[in-house]
Structures are given as C-alpha cells and as structure tokens.
Amino acid sequence: MNQFSQIDNRLKILAKEIGAILETKVGRHSINGVDVPKEKLALRQIQWVDGPIGKAIIINQNFENGILDSPNWDFFNIAWLQEGKTPAKGRPFWNKCLLKNIAFKIIESEIDQLVKMSLENLNAINKTDLK
Secondary structure, three states: OOOOOOOHHHHHHHHHHHOOEEEOOOOOEEEOOEEEOOOOOOEEEEEEEEOOEEEEEEEEEOOHHHOOOOOEEEEEEEEEEOOOOOOOOOOOEEEEEEEEEEEHHHHHHHHHHHHHHHHHHHHOOOHHHOO
16 A cells, blocks of 8 residues: 555645645655665655745655665655755755654644645745755
C-alpha cells in the first residue's frame, strides 16, 4: 500500500489551490548527507514560486545514521532565493522542521494542522529571512 494514500488527496488539493507542483519523485536526492537511491525514496514535495522566493513543503523519510529503511519521517518547510526552477547549493535559504523522526501515522492524523502551519510559515517569509 502507498504510504501516502491517506493524505495524497489533501496534498493534491493544496497544490492546486496555491498553484504549486506536487512532486512524488526526484532524480537524485541526498537527505541528511545520505545519497538515497530513487527506488528507496518515498516523498511528497509541494513546490511553488512566490515572487523571488521558491517555497516548498516536504515530507520524507528520516535517513539519519544512514538507515535507508527507516520507519520514521520528517515534515519540513523550506524557502530559497529563486534563480531558475530548482534550489541550488549556495543560495540563501530558510528552513523549519515541523516534525522530525516521527511515525507516519502522526503526519496522517495532523495533516490539516501541518498544512495550515506550513502556509503560515511560508507566507510570512521574505528575502531578509533567507540566510
């Protein structure tokens, strides 16, 4: 069963409401310094551009300590100075972790509150917040 089956519809609705893209796969990805093979990577990333700032809500497995089959998840927000379509190393950015290293069922049960908090966080970001 798809890990995201209980929340995918909520994420699709949010992406449509804010004119964002819902990413379910990425080519190459490094999390916490661990290169994760794409067949092991389960994630949801809602990404959009607001003026000069790129913004994203990201849900992915927690791969701390290099454990690729971790049962735990992270939910975080990021913003970056937009130059092109994707964030790149060296660009000013901001991030906030809302949940770290927790069971996925917590994300499922709190998805509406997490989305609300994420939008509040990201809507308040301006260029001076990016470091």
